[in-house]
Amino acid sequence: MKAVAFHGKRDVRVDQVPDPTIEQPTDAIIRITSSGICGSDLHLYEVLGPFIDEGDILGHEPMGIVEEVGPEVTHIAKGDRVVIPFNISCGHCFMCDQKLYSQCETTQVRDQGKGAALLGYTKLYGQVPGGQAEYLRVPQAHFGPIKVPEGPPDERFVYMSDVLPTAWQAVEYAAVPDGGTLAVFGLGPIGQMCARIALHHGASEVFGIDLVPERLEMARRHGVHAVDLREHDDIAEALRSLTDGRGPDSVIDAVGMEAHGAPFGKLAQTLAGFLPDVLAEKMIEKAGVDRLSVLHATIDTVRRGGTISLSGVYGGMVDPMPMMDLFDKQIQLRMGQANVKRWIDDILPLVQEDSDPLGVEDLATHKLPLDQAPHAYEIFQKKQDGAIKVLLTP
Numbered sequence: 001m002k003a004v005a006f007h008g009k010r011d012v013r014v015d016q017v018p019d020p021t022i023e024q025p026t027d028a029i030i031r032i033t034s035s036g037i038c039g040s041d042l043h044l045y046e047v048l049g050p051f052i053d054e055g056d057i058l059g060h061e062p063m064g065i066v067e068e069v070g071p072e073v074t075h076i077a078k079g080d081r082v083v084i085p086f087n088i089s090c091g092h093c094f095m096c097d098q099k100l101y102s103q104c105e106t107t108q109v110r111d112q113g114k115g116a117a118l119l120g121y122t123k124l125y126g127q128v129p130g131g132q133a134e135y136l137r138v139p140q141a142h143f144g145p146i147k148v149p150e151g152p153p154d155e156r157f158v159y160m161s162d163v164l165p166t167a168w169q170a171v172e173y174a175a176v177p178d179g180g181t182l183a184v185f186g187l188g189p190i191g192q193m194c195a196r197i198a199l200h201h202g203a204s205e206v207f208g209i210d211l212v213p214e215r216l217e218m219a220r221r222h223g224v225h226a227v228d229l230r231e232h233d234d235i236a237e238a239l240r241s242l243t244d245g246r247g248p249d250s251v252i253d254a255v256g257m258e259a260h261g262a263p264f265g266k267l268a269q270t271l272a273g274f275l276p277d278v279l280a281e282k283m284i285e286k287a288g289v290d291r292l293s294v295l296h297a298t299i300d301t302v303r304r305g306g307t308i309s310l311s312g313v314y315g316g317m318v319d320p321m322p323m324m325d326l327f328d329k330q331i332q333l334r335m336g337q338a339n340v341k342r343w344i345d346d347i348l349p350l351v352q353e354d355s356d357p358l359g360v361e362d363l364a365t366h367k368l369p370l371d372q373a374p375h376a377y378e379i380f381q382k383k384q385d386g387a388i389k390v391l392l393t394p
């Protein structure tokens with residue numbers, strides 16, 4: 001089969017590899033019909049190379065049709081249409097019983113000191129072949145796959161693999177008070193959906209902060225108060241001035257370490273090199289060069305006694321944290337990998353509503369054949385050609 005494989009920094013290729021087969025009685029084989037490229041894949045593409053081997057198959061946002069199931073997989077059968085969560089969880093351990101599926105003790109990657117294994121996500125998370133491919137072996141398939149109805153397009157469902165539960169959890173963790181306000185830093189797919197979900201949940205106002213015009217524009221289309229980072233020297237002050245001088249009740253960081261493309265000590269120039277010059281300059285000027293700058297901005301922005309929810313992925317152990325501000329402002333901080341299946345009962349009815357309340361049909365900007373994966377990664381990373389979300393269609 002064809003599969004998108006890692007070959008080095010900024011080098012993914014479509015390789016011919018052996019078809020996957022059932023290895024465990026709890027496995028299933030899925031023929032992929034759509035597979036997203038995630039902001040997390042950009043971390044692999046750019047900086048996590050040391051944790052990934054050449055030839056590893058990428059992708060953790062797949063859906064498709066069941067081809068074959070192992071003898072212990074009974075809730076799905078050949079021919080069913082399914083979405084595959086990016087966490088691999090058993091459904092019956094101590095952690096899964098608490099719906100902390102991203103911490104599953106059956107699949108925890110203990111030799112790396114990490115939580116549940118993930119599809120297509122480095123040795124840190126089990127080195128499981130991913131779903132940007134024609135076929136996928138799904139481990140723990142007696143639990144994970146989410147059965148969805150025939151009829152509506154894949155876009156209605158595919159984001160349940162990652163984007164929607166991640167955003168849903170970020171909003172839950174942000175604990176916006178009834179009728180309160182929320183700021184979302186980063187208007188990639190995760191930030192877009194955080195903003196829409198918060199509005200759906202009744203936030204009185206959601207501010208969305210980014211520096212890419214079409215991302216700001218997409219947020220505006222969905223009722224978000226878009227704030228262009230490039231227009232403000234002090235973004236926290238700008239947000240305070242929009243919220244009676246206090247700051248929003250809750251703040252979500254949907255940017256993560258990739259804000260400056262330099263997690264392991266290098267500087268902003270790396271990512272800036274991928275942006276159009278005007279954006280790059282502004283980015284360096286306004287966003288600073290510290291890779292925690294967004295996290296620091298969220299701490300500065302949130303009102304006293306408010307909550308910060310991190311969904312952006314951070315790596316590294318030695319970054320200084322402004323503990324004095326966190327303490328003095330009495331901030332609650334919550335974070336973590338999404339527990340995908342925890343939120344599906346809430347999300348599935350919404351994505352099936354005719355009115356499309358979360359606007360899932362307005363997120364993907366590109367649907368490209370698997371063969372074009374190298375191009376797809378490039379435009380997504382460089383934010384070219386209006387790319388906000390790319391779906392690969394094997």
Ligand SMILES: NC(=O)c1ccc[n+]([C@@H]2O[C@H](COP(=O)([O-])OP(=O)(O)OC[C@H]3O[C@@H](n4cnc5c(N)ncnc54)[C@H](O)[C@@H]3O)[C@@H](O)[C@H]2O)c1
Binds near residue numbers: 043185186313
């Ligand atoms: N917690 C989870 O389970 C989980 C799941 C999926 C993704 N993620 C993480 O969420 C983050 C976002 O994912 P995505 O797919 O939306 O990625 P993305 O790369 O498309 O989005 C990031 C956005 O942040 C913007 N940005 C960069 N610097 C900024 C700054 N200083 N201020 C404001 N905005 C800035 C970028 O322009 C971009 O629009 C990534 O870190 C990803 O790894 C986490």
Ligand SMILES: [Zn+2]
Binds near residue numbers: 038039041061086
């Ligand atoms: Zn992801």
Ligand SMILES: [Zn+2]
Binds near residue numbers: 091093095106
């Ligand atoms: Zn488990």
